[in-house]
Every structure is written in structure tokens, then in C-alpha cells.
Amino acid sequence: MAALCAAIAIIAVVVPFAAGLSLLGTVPMGLLAYRYRLRVLIAATVAGGLVAFLIAGMGGFMTVVNCAYIGGLTGIVKRRGRGTPTVVATALVAGALFGAGTVVALAILSRLRHLIFESVTANVTGAAAILARIPGMEQASERVKQDFATALDYWPLLFFATGVFSILFVSLVGWWALSRVMSRLVGIPDVHKLESSVDAGPVEPVPLQLREVRFRYPGADRDALGPVSLSVQPGEHVAVTGANGSGKTTLMLVLSGREPTSGTVERPGAVGLGKLGGTAVVMQHPESQVLGTRVADDVVWGLPPGTSTDVGQLLSEVGLDGLAERDTGGLSGGELQRLAVAAALAREPSLLIADEVTSMVDQDGREDLMSVLSGLTGRHRTSLVHITHYNDEADAADRTVNLTGNDSAAADDSDNTGGADNVDMVETAEAPAATTAGEQPRGAPVLELNGVCHEYGSGTPWAKSALTDIDFAVHEGDGVLIHGLNGSGKSTLAWIMAGLTVPTAGSCLLDGSPVSDQVGAVAISFQAARLQLMRSHVALEIASSAGFSIYNQAKVTEALHTVGLDPTLASRRVDELSGGQMRRVVLAGLLARKPRALILDEPLAGLDAASQRGLLRLLVELRRREGLTLVVISHDFVGLEELCPRTLHLEDGMLAAVPTAAGGLS
Numbered sequence: 001m002a003a004l005c006a007a008i009a010i011i012a013v014v015v016p017f018a019a020g021l022s023l024l025g026t027v028p029m030g031l032l033a034y035r036y037r038l039r040v041l042i043a044a045t046v047a048g049g050l051v052a053f054l055i056a057g058m059g060g061f062m063t064v065v066n067c068a069y070i071g072g073l074t075g076i077v078k079r080r081g082r083g084t085p086t087v088v089a090t091a092l093v094a095g096a097l098f099g100a101g102t103v104v105a106l107a108i109l110s111r112l113r114h115l116i117f118e119s120v121t122a123n124v125t126g127a128a129a130i131l132a133r134i135p136g137m138e139q140a141s142e143r144v145k146q147d148f149a150t151a152l153d154y155w156p157l158l159f160f161a162t163g164v165f166s167i168l169f170v171s172l173v174g175w176w177a178l179s180r181v182m183s184r185l186v187g188i189p190d191v192h193k194l195e196s197s198v199d200a201g202p203v204e205p206v207p208l209q210l211r212e213v214r215f216r217y218p219g220a221d222r223d224a225l226g227p228v229s230l231s232v233q234p235g236e237h238v239a240v241t242g243a244n245g246s247g248k249t250t251l252m253l254v255l256s257g258r259e260p261t262s263g264t265v266e267r268p269g270a271v272g273l274g275k276l277g278g279t280a281v282v283m284q285h286p287e288s289q290v291l292g293t294r295v296a297d298d299v300v301w302g303l304p305p306g307t308s309t310d311v312g313q314l315l316s317e318v319g320l321d322g323l324a325e326r327d328t329g330g331l332s333g334g335e336l337q338r339l340a341v342a343a344a345l346a347r348e349p350s351l352l353i354a355d356e357v358t359s360m361v362d363q364d365g366r367e368d369l370m371s372v373l374s375g376l377t378g379r380h381r382t383s384l385v386h387i388t389h390y391n392d393e394a395d396a397a398d399r400t401v402n403l404t405g406n407d408s409a410a411a412d413d414s415d416n417t418g419g420a421d422n423v424d425m426v427e428t429a430e431a432p433a434a435t436t437a438g439e440q441p442r443g444a445p446v447l448e449l450n451g452v453c454h455e456y457g458s459g460t461p462w463a464k465s466a467l468t469d470i471d472f473a474v475h476e477g478d479g480v481l482i483h484g485l486n487g488s489g490k491s492t493l494a495w496i497m498a499g500l501t502v503p504t505a506g507s508c509l510l511d512g513s514p515v516s517d518q519v520g521a522v523a524i525s526f527q528a529a530r531l532q533l534m535r536s537h538v539a540l541e542i543a544s545s546a547g548f549s550i551y552n553q554a555k556v557t558e559a560l561h562t563v564g565l566d567p568t569l570a571s572r573r574v575d576e577l578s579g580g581q582m583r584r585v586v587l588a589g590l591l592a593r594k595p596r597a598l599i600l601d602e603p604l605a606g607l608d609a610a611s612q613r614g615l616l617r618l619l620v621e622l623r624r625r626e627g628l629t630l631v632v633i634s635h636d637f638v639g640l641e642e643l644c645p646r647t648l649h650l651e652d653g654m655l656a657a658v659p660t661a662a663g664g665l666s
Contacts, residue, residue: 001028002048006055009048009063013056023177025067026074030178033075041072069094070174077175078182084175091171092164099163103156117152124148194256194273194281203278204269205351206383208232208255213263215250225250227263230401232351235381237374239394242403243608245578248387249284251403252355255385256281272350274302280349284356285528286336289343295331296324299343314342319368330456330464334361334486334635341369345376352376355387359605362485362635370396389608446597446629447474447497447515447522451506454492458504466492467653470506474597477627479643483634484650490633491527493650494599497631498524510596523595527602529582530574538577538585539570545589559588564618580611584618591622597629604636612639619643 005025012022033041045068052060073094077086106113125145132141151158214226225247232238232255242248254260256279257271272278283289292298299311315321318338323331331339337357344352354373358366374396376382386397394400452470457463466489474480474497484490495501496508499515499522508515515522526532535541542559543550550556557567563584569577577585583603590598600619604612616639622628623643632644649656 001032002044003051004028005044005064005067006048006051006060009052009060009067010056012063013052013059022063022067023174025063026071026174026178027181029068029071030075030078030182031071033072034079034182035075038072038076041068041075044068045072066170070170071178073171074175074178074182078179084172087171087175088168091168094171095164095167096160098167099160102159102163106155106159113155117155121148121152194253194258202269203272203275203350205267205271205279206232206234207268208351208383209264209266210254211264211266213254213260213265215247215254215258216261223261225254225403226260228403232383232385234350234383235377236399237377237384237386237397239397239400240385240387240403241389241394241400244580244611246403248403249355252281252283252353252385252387255279255351255353274347276304276307276347277350278347279351279353280344280347281353282337282340282344282355282357284359285531286340287528287531289340290328290331290336293328294324295320295326295328295339298328298339299346301343303346309346311346314345317345317372318342319365325462326464327457327462332486332491334365337361338365338369338486341372345372349382351383351385353385353387356389356605357386358388358390358393359602365486366390366393366635444476445473446476446478446511447631448509448512449473449497449506450509452493452496452503452508453505454489454496454501455504465653467496467503470655472648472655474629474631477623477629478646479623479630479632480646480648481632481634481637481640481644482648482650483637488650489653490650491601494524494601494631494633497597498522498599500524520593521595522597522599523590523593524599525583525586525590525601525603527605529586532586533574533582536573537570538572538574541574541585542570542589542592545586546592548592555592559592562591562622563588564614578611580607580615583607583615587618591628597631599631599633601633602635603632604634612636616640616643 005028008021008025012019012025015021029041029044032044045064048068049061049064052064056063073087073090077083077090080086106116128141128144131137131144209231211229212227213229214223216223228247228251230238240248240251254265257273259265270278274280290298291301295315296311299314300307300309303309311324312321315324318341320335320338320342323335328336328339337359338361341354341357352373357373358369361369370393373384373386377384377398384397386393388394449470449472452467453465454467455463455465470493482490482493492501496503497515499508499510499517499519502516510518510521533541535544538560539553539556540550542556543552546555546559548555553570556570560567560569565581565584565588569581569585574582574585603615603619607615619628619630620643623630630643632640634640
């Protein structure tokens with residue numbers, strides 16, 4: 001938020017006639033003041049102000065300070081439930097302090113005072129000269145100059161009054177505009193927020209006992225979790241399973257310290273979220289918890305000063321050996337998952353909660369990570385609660401708890417009370433063999449990649465090759481599966497095919513022209529569906545993504561019907577959807593644009609078995625009925641045979657050779 005405010009301030013100062021944009025900088029500062037304590041606002045002001053000063057000088061710094069004042073005042077008053085009288089009273093006090101400070105400064109800095117007087121006098125004289133050119137306004141012109149000269153004789157009162165009035169004016173204008181923005185933003189639920197524990201005393205999160213725990217999010221009409229009764233003992237490995245929407249992530253929040261709506265949570269000490277020896281959480285989407293710009297920095301981010309950590313050993317444990325100096329922005333989704341696990345292990349937690357940590361990791365990496373996580377319970381007496389959809393991962397646990405959904409108790413899997421639909425786990429399978437060169441698809445070429453190479457950080461000491469000599473074509477109505485280990489270049493290839501990245505060498509053509517000149521013609525669904533949903537409600541999201549009016553309900557309904565969603569979901573908030581529904585909403589918006597091809601990056605990640613089958617049935621039907629041209633990047637292969645007849649294997653940025661009919665390689 002501080003960086004956003006600083007960027008706005010820099011633009012307002014550097015770009016001609018853009019000073020009015022500085023008002024936008026009050027919004028991020030207002031949100032910080034509304035949702036957090038005053039010291040967060042002060043820290044953001046210092047950070048943003050220094051950045052703006054280094055780039056845009058004193059003007060940028062003062063713009064950030066002004067934004068912090070207006071946004072901070074509005075946010076704090078709004079958070080405390082006060083109104084305009086409080087703003088006026090506060091502004092008068094702030095204005096009096098500002099005016100008094102200005103008078104004192106000008107009294108001491110006499111040369112600056114005379115310079116300001118001369119500058120203002122010149123402006124007034126010029127305005128009076130213009131006024132004198134108007135017939136009959138000669139006397140008024142002279143009166144203006146005389147009155148201003150008299151006012152300068154009482155300059156302390158003039159500058160004090162000007163300071164009070166200016167602060168009062170900007171405060172009221174800021175309150176009038178920003179409070180309305182705040183009122184609209186209040187409705188955005190912050191449902192999955194991790195909260196710092198207020199427990200005092202020594203950090204000791206286990207043994208842990210939940211008794212009839214329920215949780216309901218603010219404004220919801222039913223419980224998201226519960227009733228749940230379970231225990232976690234020191235050194236125990238517990239797997240938590242259940243369908244999408246059964247409350248697994250909500251259970252993670254409760255275990256990490258969020259107070260339940262009802263029921264009791266018993267621990268011998270404090271939760272210690274993020275503290276040494278306390279509770280560590282690795283969330284489903286690692287992008288939300290990777291903070292450092294360098295891999296080694298992220299591992300130790302937030303640790304107490306003086307903490308001794310073997311970063312190299314931790315990275316080696318999670319399969320990131322030798323990547324300590326890499327930029328985190330260049331890591332793949334699976335590599336980010338591993339990094340998040342390493343950062344959690346750096347805290348030597350007594351309780352580690354892993355929420356779908358293997359969803360973005362390849363099969364080999366999944367086994368390595370599970371070996372690391374399972375070994376913690378023996379090596380460090382760390383309790384592990386692992387939320388998963390995979391059957392082999394649940395089997396590796398000491399005990400499995402199945403969440404059967406709202407208004408149902410969590411049950412040990414041996415009780416078999418979850419029902420067939422809820423205990424149906426995701427199967428794993430070996431990657432299919434790469435398609436031989438002799439199997440040619442039908443249809444005209446849509447995407448053609450010729451000698452595509454890509455290098456990150458070209459021309460720098462940190463240059464890294466991601467793709468080398470990629471040659472293949474995707475034909476009309478084709479279904480292509482691209483698989484490979486984490487870091488093999490799959491996501492980079494997907495971005496190039498979508499036109500979002502221009503290859504360093506070679507060409508990627510869509511219908512014979514560079515795809516980078518036709519951004520949007522090839523649609524792409526990213527790994528994390530929630531990060532691709534930019535609007536508050538389903539109908540608005542689909543209309544915005546597809547490019548038609550929100551008032552065209554017929555098109556919204558048609559788009560929802562295309563992906564098998566009930567039209568009544570159009571009015572739902574995006575944050576109220578399950579993971580499977582979010583992916584379908586993304587697809588609805590993309591398909592409504594009628595793209596030439598569709599790229600799906602890890603479309604099955606984080607979905608339970610039933611949701612995976614439903615999504616695959618939908619895509620197979622779309623490809624069969626409408627001739628959809630499809631490229632799928634996935635670590636999960638069960639059920640993809642019908643959807644993707646062709647398979648390409650990416651290894652270290654190159655397409656792996658496949659056997660030919662004669663037994664050679666091609």
C-alpha cells in the first residue's frame with residue numbers, strides 16, 4: 001500500500017498537469033488506517049515518503065505525507081464510528097498546529113519569508129493588472145494591492161489563518177470523498193485472514209483439543225465449519241480431507257488462532273503464530289506469503305534478530321538446493337510452494353499446518369515434500385496437520401479426519417461417516433508418454449512455435465535460460481497436454497503462447513501473426529483462479545472479462561450455462577464461491593470472449609475428486625461440441641486422456657525426444 005501511494009505521488013509530481021491524481025493516494029493510506037493500527041500507517045508513510053523523495057524530491061515526499069494525513073484521518077474516524085464533527089475538531093487542531101509551525105518557521109527563516117512575500121506579491125500584482133484591464137475595475141485593482149500589502153504587515157495572522165483554513169478544507173473534502181469509498185470497501189469480506197494471537201504466556205500450541213467448534217463468517221447465513229471435535233498430539237501427523245467447501249481452510253484458521261463462533265479450543269499455551277517454536281502455516285497459494293525478493297531473504301523474513309538459520313540446508317530439504325540467490329519473482333508455482341515450506345520450517349514450529357501444499361508441485365516434488373513433512377514429526381516432534389485431496393498423502397498420516405461439510409461432525413476416516421462423495425480422494429498416476437511424431441492432429445494450425453527460446457535477466461549476471469528451441473504446433477480443435485517437473489519452463493511457455501511474454505528468440509504465431517500483437521485472442525487461466533477474479537460479483541466479473549455490458553443478463557446467463565453453473569450465481573460475491581466454482585467463473589468469462597485457443601495452467605490444482613471430474617467432463621464436452629482448441633499444463637493426469645490426445649514433455653526448458661516407430665528418437 002505504501003508503494004502504491006508512492007507511485008501515485010511520483011506520477012502526480014513528475015507528469016505535467018497530473019497533480020490531481022494525488023487524491024488517489026489517499027485511498028491506500030485510508031485503507032491502512034481503517035484496518036490496522038496507527039503505527040502501520042506511520043510505517044507506510046515513512047517507507048512511501050522516502051521512496052517518493054528519492055525519485056521525485058520534496059514534492060513527492062510532501063504528497064505522500066498529505067495523502068497519509070487525509071487517508072489516515074478518514075480511516076481512523078471511520079473505524080471508530082465517528083462522523084463529520086470529529087473530522088472538523090481534528091482538522092482545527094491539526095490546522096492550528098500546521099499554521100503555528102509555519103509562522104515559527106518563517107519567523108526563523110527570514111530570507112525564505114522575504115522570498116515567499118516577493119513571490120506572492122508578484123502573483124497578486126499580476127492578478128491586479130489583469131483586473132485593471134477590465135473597464136470600471138481600476139479602483140478594485142488598486143484596492144486589492146493595498147489590502148494585500150496591509151495583510152502582509154500582519155503576516156503571522158495571515159499565515160496562521162491560511163494554515164487552519166487549508167487543513168480544514170482538505171480534511172472535509174477528503175472525508176466527503178474518501179468516506180464514501182470506505183463505505184463501499186467495508187462490504188469486501190476479509191474471510192481468510194490469519195489473525196495474530198492475543199494469548200499471553202509461553203508459546204505452546206500443542207497438545208490441541210477442539211470441542212464442538214463451529215465457525216461462521218460475518219454476514220453469512222450458515223456455519224462454514226462445524227461442529228468439529230478433534231485433537232492433535234505432539235509429534236502426530238494428522239491428515240484432513242473433505243470436499244471443496246467442507247470447511248478445511250476454515251479449520252486451518254481456527255487451528256492457527258482464530259476464535260471460533262462457538263465451542264472451545266484448548267491449548268497449554270499461546271498459539272505463537274509465526275513465532276519460533278509456535279505455529280507455522282503454509283497456505284494453498286504461496287504467492288500470498290512469499291515476501292522476500294531473493295529466495296534466501298524470504299526464508300528468514302520475520303525471524304527475530306540473531307536467529308541462526310541454515311538457509312542452504314532448509315532449501316536443500318525442500319528441493320531448492322542452489323537457488324538461494326534466485327529472484328522469487330522468477331520461481332514457478334511449485335518452487336514457490338517449496339519456498340513457503342522452507343520459510344515455515346525456519347521457525348522450528350511445534351505445530352505446522354499445511355493447506356494443500358502439494359497442489360502446485362510435480363509428482364517427484366510431491367513425494368520429496370511429503371518425505372520432508374512426514375519426517376518432521378519424528379525428527380523435531382513437530383505436529384503436522386496436512387489438508388489434502390490426495391489419497392496417498394492421507395494414507396501416509398498417523399490418522400485421517402474427514403470433514404463431511406456444514407452441520408456435520410469431523411470424523412476419523414475409520415468411522416466411514418463422511419459418505420462416499422466426501423471421502424472420494426484424488427488419485428495419482430504416472431505421466432502419460434509423449435506423443436510420437438507420427439501422430440499428426442487434424443485441423444489447421446492455430447498456434448505455431450518456431451525455435452522459441454526465452455531467457456530471464458538477459459544481459460545480467462543472473463541470466464537464466466527457461467526455454468530452448470521449442471518447436472510444435474497446436475491445431476484447430478486440438479487438445480495438448482504439456483507436463484514436466486517444476487521449473488521446466490511450462491508456465492513461461494504458457495505465457496508466451498498467450499502473448500503475455502515475448503520470447504527472447506524464435507517466434508510464436510497465432511494464425512500466422514505474432515501472438516504478442518493479439519493479446520486476448522488466446523485466453524489463459526492461471527494456476528490460482530482467485531487471483532484472476534478482479535471484480536466483486538460473478539456477473540460483473542464475467543461481463544468485464546468477456547467485454548460486454550453488465551446489464552446484458554442474457555449473455556451472463558449463457559456464459560454461466562456454458563460452464564455448468566446455475567444462473568442464480570450471477571448475483572453472488574466472488575469470495576462466497578468454492579474453489580471449483582471460481583475456476584468455472586474464470587472459464588465462463590474467458591470462453592464468452594470466443595478465444596482462438598484456451599490455455600489452462602494447472603486447472604485441477606486444489607479441487608476434490610468430484611470437482612475434478614466435473615470440470616473435465618465440461619471441458620471434454622466443450623471441445624467436442626464447439627471445437628475448442630485447448631492446451632493443458634498439469635501435474636495431475638487422471639482423466640486427461642480423452643481431453644488431451646496429444647502429450648508433450650518439457651524437460652529443462654526443452655521438448656524431450658520421444659521414441660519413433662523404428663525405435664529411434666525424434
